Amino acid sequence: MKRFVIGVAAVGLLATACGRSAGGPAEEAKDVDVNKAAGEVTVWAMGAEGEALGAFAKEFEAANPGVTVKVTPLGWDVAHDKITAAIAGNATPDVSMLGSTWMGEMAKTGALEPTPGNLIDESVFFPGAWGTGEVAGTAYGVPWYVETRAFYYRTDLAEKAGVKPPATWEETTAFVKALKDKAGADLGVEQNFKQGSWQEVVPLVWQAGGDISAAGKWTFDTPEMVTALTHYASFFEDGLAATDQPTGAFPQTFVKGKVGAFYSGPWMIAGMEKEGGADFAGKFSVAPYPKGSAGGTSVIGGSNMVVFKSAKNREAAWKFLQWLTDPKVQASWFGKVAALPSVQAAWQEPALTADQRVGVFGDQLKDARSAPAVPTWEQVAKVMETEIEKLALGKQSAADTAKAMQAQAETIGTGA
Amino acid sequence: MTRRMWTYAGLAAGLVLVAFPFGWTLLASFKPESEIRRDPPTFLPDQWTFANYAGLFERTQMDQAFFNSTVVALAAVAGNLLFCSMVGYAFAKLPFRGRNVLFGLVLVQLMVPAIVVMIPQFVLIASFGLVNTFLGIILPTIVTPLGIFLMRQFIADIPDELVHAARVDGAREFRIFFQIVLPLCKPALATLGLITFFTSWNGFIWPAVVAQSEDMYTLPVALAIFSNAQATQYGLLIAGAVVVVLPILVIFLFLQRYFVQGTTFTGLK
Numbered sequence: 001m002k003r004f005v006i007g008v009a010a011v012g013l014l015a016t017a018c019g020r021s022a023g024g025p026a027e028e029a030k031d032v033d034v035n036k037a038a039g040e041v042t043v044w045a046m047g048a049e050g051e052a053l054g055a056f057a058k059e060f061e062a063a064n065p066g067v068t069v070k071v072t073p074l075g076w077d078v079a080h081d082k083i084t085a086a087i088a089g090n091a092t093p094d095v096s097m098l099g100s101t102w103m104g105e106m107a108k109t110g111a112l113e114p115t116p117g118n119l120i121d122e123s124v125f126f127p128g129a130w131g132t133g134e135v136a137g138t139a140y141g142v143p144w145y146v147e148t149r150a151f152y153y154r155t156d157l158a159e160k161a162g163v164k165p166p167a168t169w170e171e172t173t174a175f176v177k178a179l180k181d182k183a184g185a186d187l188g189v190e191q192n193f194k195q196g197s198w199q200e201v202v203p204l205v206w207q208a209g210g211d212i213s214a215a216g217k218w219t220f221d222t223p224e225m226v227t228a229l230t231h232y233a234s235f236f237e238d239g240l241a242a243t244d245q246p247t248g249a250f251p252q253t254f255v256k257g258k259v260g261a262f263y264s265g266p267w268m269i270a271g272m273e274k275e276g277g278a279d280f281a282g283k284f285s286v287a288p289y290p291k292g293s294a295g296g297t298s299v300i301g302g303s304n305m306v307v308f309k310s311a312k313n314r315e316a317a318w319k320f321l322q323w324l325t326d327p328k329v330q331a332s333w334f335g336k337v338a339a340l341p342s343v344q345a346a347w348q349e350p351a352l353t354a355d356q357r358v359g360v361f362g363d364q365l366k367d368a369r370s371a372p373a374v375p376t377w378e379q380v381a382k383v384m385e386t387e388i389e390k391l392a393l394g395k396q397s398a399a400d401t402a403k404a405m406q407a408q409a410e411t412i413g414t415g416a
Numbered sequence: 417m418t419r420r421m422w423t424y425a426g427l428a429a430g431l432v433l434v435a436f437p438f439g440w441t442l443l444a445s446f447k448p449e450s451e452i453r454r455d456p457p458t459f460l461p462d463q464w465t466f467a468n469y470a471g472l473f474e475r476t477q478m479d480q481a482f483f484n485s486t487v488v489a490l491a492a493v494a495g496n497l498l499f500c501s502m503v504g505y506a507f508a509k510l511p512f513r514g515r516n517v518l519f520g521l522v523l524v525q526l527m528v529p530a531i532v533v534m535i536p537q538f539v540l541i542a543s544f545g546l547v548n549t550f551l552g553i554i555l556p557t558i559v560t561p562l563g564i565f566l567m568r569q570f571i572a573d574i575p576d577e578l579v580h581a582a583r584v585d586g587a588r589e590f591r592i593f594f595q596i597v598l599p600l601c602k603p604a605l606a607t608l609g610l611i612t613f614f615t616s617w618n619g620f621i622w623p624a625v626v627a628q629s630e631d632m633y634t635l636p637v638a639l640a641i642f643s644n645a646q647a648t649q650y651g652l653l654i655a656g657a658v659v660v661v662l663p664i665l666v667i668f669l670f671l672q673r674y675f676v677q678g679t680t681f682t683g684l685k
Contacts, residue, residue: 044628051641072629073641075641081534082624086538086628089547091538091547092626285493
């Protein structure tokens with residue numbers, strides 16, 4: 001915790017130090033002449049993507065003689081610090097992968113190059129995905145792959161309890177109750193209330209017709225927020241979701257049938273099959289987010305690819321990004337690391353239509369929004385998580401939680 | 417006699433408590449991924465496998481990372497042994513103006529967490545053009561406030577008369593330092609060497625920030641690639657942890673005598 005606070009302080013200092021250039025009118029994007037593309041492109045990418053991208057990029061090299069791509073894989077743990085340091089020291093690569101929620105903060109440093117309109121067509125992407133890279137009216141980089149959340153449930157337990165996957169909030173409560181009472185899922189639904197728990201709550205706010213920010217201000221203390229928090233907390237209060245499980249007990253609890261349902265992203269399809277073994281694959285399925293009074297909007301995440309202003313090889317860098325967002329390439333990348341395409345047309349490819357559960361995410365992506373692309377988002381998300389934990393543990397009412405979030409978020413501001 | 421047995425029983429219980437996680441980690445590195453995550457957990461592997469180690473050495477440039485870690489750690493040890501003892505000698509035995517103020521400033525640095533100075537330090541290293549070089553990784557660790565403090569405390573306990581006698585015999589400061597003081601510092605040097613080696617060997621954030629291509633990665637940095645937001649590969653990570661920890665265990669086995677000695681000495685005042 002101490003290290004984290006200090007880290008935030010350091011990043012805050014950095015943001016103020018580099019913030020001078022920002023705040024003016026929207027930046028102009030400069031066209032790129034890809035015919036001049038040649039030489040080496042240096043790329044940073046995180047985690048499994050970073051490990052696989054080097055070999056994958058060979059296809060791009062084969063199609064573009066004279067261009068080489070050098071990928072450096074980074075661990076997620078260090079990526080944020082490493083990229084901020086590289087920006088501060090003006091020692092960036094040409095291209096880097098960025099978590100979509102970092103876009104606001106990184107764009108504010110003035111180190112990212114606006115997306116050239118002559119090369120990248122906004123309309124081919126999911127609007128929610130494109131929104132992650134749009135900061136103060138200027139688009140930076142491209143959405144590379146996307147994630148969104150949907151509702152996972154045990155098909156065998158649902159059948160045993162005689163219930164169908166829920167389409168509305170009310171049905172969700174009834175559904176989980178049936179799984180628990182009739183099919184023996186004694187822990188009900190898994191709701192995260194620790195790190196990353198903002199992803200559980202923010203979709204509910206949208207589904208209730210509210211929003212967490214409007215016109216450059218945080219709007220946590222609203223009736224819609226309270227509705228969302230009340231719905232979220234009701235599962236804990238009614239004993240349909242547990243707070244006393246040891247860290248890491250989930251996902252094994254789902255495999256064992258103690259937990260009947262949970263909300264998560266597409267990686268869990270493969271994750272669960274790995275976790276539960278081959279015969280488990282047929283025992284669970286995915287449904288779109290159950291709808292609240294204002295719809296079933298989910299949250300979109302994923303990663304973007306950006307080009308730095310200090311890139312030594314601008315033309316080849318953008319050409320590489322153009323290639324990465326080609327529908328065919330996106331579909332084949334899905335085959336490699338199961339990262340969902342940010343380009344809509346890629347979803348017609350056979351690789352993505354094969355599994356019905358993957359298709360559910362494709363449909364959900366059409367109704368998904370991004371977290372606010374502001375420099376302070378990561379800090380505000382931490383505030384949400386702290387307050388959500390108090391709510392889940394029954395130490396604070398929904399109304400007080402909304403108030404507490406608002407008060408702290410206001411002090412942090414939106415970095416505008 | 418019985419009292420002694422009780423002492424040993426207590427110590428044995430403590431040993432089991434401390435050694436259990438290491439034992440579990442070591443055994444887990446021989447389990448398949450699914451068994452590591454199984455609930456309830458197993459202690460002895462149901463199914464022995466070397467797949468994690470095989471995967472580890474084929475997937476990343478682990479031998480390169482091992483080499484890099486060794487170079488970085490040895491350079492840090494050499495730098496600290498030489499420079500910290502020199503500075504410590506000056507603080508302990510050479511009277512000069514502002515000595516206490518300067519020593520105070522060194523102590524203040526002990527209290528500043530490394531993460532706070534990371535970005536300014538990186539900007540500095542970048543402006544020297546040392547990003548992605550061994551020198552860039554090593555330079556900030558070559559002399560440490562903790563090392564200076566340790567050496568100064570130790571050298572202060574060496575009788576002044578020895579130093580004076582050498583001076584009367586006409587020895588210069590360098591000769592006094594290398595021939596009289598340094599040989600007496602062996603326990604402290606062993607301690608400092610160990611501490612520096614551990615810190616450098618385990619160092620994560622600084623090498624991760626400075627090394628910008630995979631061939632410059634140290635072991636912990638290379639291992640961090642396996643830790644993903646969604647799907648951490650525990651098998652590879654645990655096998656990697658065992659590989660990282662082995663050299664430290666071996667070194668400690670050989671040098672533990674000095675390590676214990678050194679800490680007792682510095683505790684005396």
